[in-house]
Amino acid sequence: MASHVHDQAHDHRPPPDEDGPLSYYETMEIAVREILIEKGVFGADDVRAAIEAMDARSPAKGAEVVARAWTDPAFKDALLVDGSAACASIGIELGPLRLIAVENTATVHNVIVCTLCSCYPRNLLGLPPDWYKAKAYRSRVVREPRAVLREFGTEVPDDVTVRVHDSTADMRYIVVPRQPAGTEGWEPERLAALVTRDCMIGVTVPKTP
Amino acid sequence: MGNDPGRGVHDMGGLPAGSVERAEHAHAPWEKRVDALMVLLGSPERRVITVDQLRRGIEQLGTEAYEAMSYYERWMASITNTLLAEGVISSDELGRRMAEVEKRGEEGAG
Numbered sequence: 001m002a003s004h005v006h007d008q009a010h011d012h013r014p015p016p017d018e019d020g021p022l023s024y025y026e027t028m029e030i031a032v033r034e035i036l037i038e039k040g041v042f043g044a045d046d047v048r049a050a051i052e053a054m055d056a057r058s059p060a061k062g063a064e065v066v067a068r069a070w071t072d073p074a075f076k077d078a079l080l081v082d083g084s085a086a087c088a089s090i091g092i093e094l095g096p097l098r099l100i101a102v103e104n105t106a107t108v109h110n111v112i113v114c115t116l117c118s119c120y121p122r123n124l125l126g127l128p129p130d131w132y133k134a135k136a137y138r139s140r141v142v143r144e145p146r147a148v149l150r151e152f153g154t155e156v157p158d159d160v161t162v163r164v165h166d167s168t169a170d171m172r173y174i175v176v177p178r179q180p181a182g183t184e185g186w187e188p189e190r191l192a193a194l195v196t197r198d199c200m201i202g203v204t205v206p207k208t209p
Numbered sequence: 210m211g212n213d214p215g216r217g218v219h220d221m222g223g224l225p226a227g228s229v230e231r232a233e234h235a236h237a238p239w240e241k242r243v244d245a246l247m248v249l250l251g252s253p254e255r256r257v258i259t260v261d262q263l264r265r266g267i268e269q270l271g272t273e274a275y276e277a278m279s280y281y282e283r284w285m286a287s288i289t290n291t292l293l294a295e296g297v298i299s300s301d302e303l304g305r306r307m308a309e310v311e312k313r314g315e316e317g318a319g
Binding site for chain 2: 021022025026027028029031033035036041042046047050051053095096115116117118127129130131133134135136137138139140142143151152166169
């Protein structure tokens with residue numbers, strides 16, 4: 001066993017799920033987890049609980065926050081000032097990371113990225129999609145955001161400024177999309193159904209019903 | 210482009226690249242376990258590895274490995290290298306355990 005891991009050649013596909021022989025890194029995951037459990041760093045129950053918490057997170061949480069912002073101006077103001085504190089005020093704890101909510105308006109369209117890695121508001125959106133972590137998006141969205149948005153079917157008018165926000169581990173962004181016309185007076189639950197993950201990343205906008 | 214001295218392989222903002230591949234795969238159980246491992250190791254009450262150490266470890270994998278490995282393979286390599294460097298686990302015990310796991314050939318989903 002090498003003391004440093006760096007030279008295992010693999011293809012880009014994730015390993016097949018549980019069928020066939022274990023891959024090198026699947027084997028490593030099992031070995032490391034077992035050793036850490038034996039050393040008392042954490043328990044097997046902790047691993048299960050962490051996975052359950054991960055599975056429980058989905059873009060529905062973020063959509064709830066956006067719908068609240070659309071229907072409660074005081075909450076929206078608070079969200080734009082301090083995203084973490086505003087979420088905490090409605091019972092959504094984001095931990096130590098700083099959440100910055102950026103609002104789309106008639107003149108500004110926001111989009112988020114993590115060019116260096118894959119930082120993402122996972123407490124509000126769940127785990128990031130593959131493309132968010134991949135080279136094409138990370139490289140290009142900061143240089144040619146309009147072209148990238150077009151690949152998602154989103155055409156931003158020339159007179160609208162596109163702002164790209166590059167996340168870090170400690171500072172994560174979420175986009176508050178514009179509320180679609182014709183949805184004034186809707187209940188928050190109904191509005192939340194219009195708010196998709198991609199709207200909150202900023203690569204699409206909510207569909208007008 | 211892409212060969213700037215001082216620019217790591219991870220530092221790809223602004224470089225040319227192909228179109229965005231929008232197909233998504235569901236996370237495999239082992240990928241979720243790697244994620245959970247990092248969540249636990251980085252939790253405020255444990256702080257065995259910080260998220261910055263995870264990222265540094267990924268950035269140090271080298272261009273060839275970085276590009277060849279899948280996302281959670283990079284995480285696993287970085288987590289393991291950091292645990293070894295910090296002396297949390299030894300390469301002997303890791304090597305022995307990996308050989309055992311391989312021999313068992315079981316899923317080990319915990």
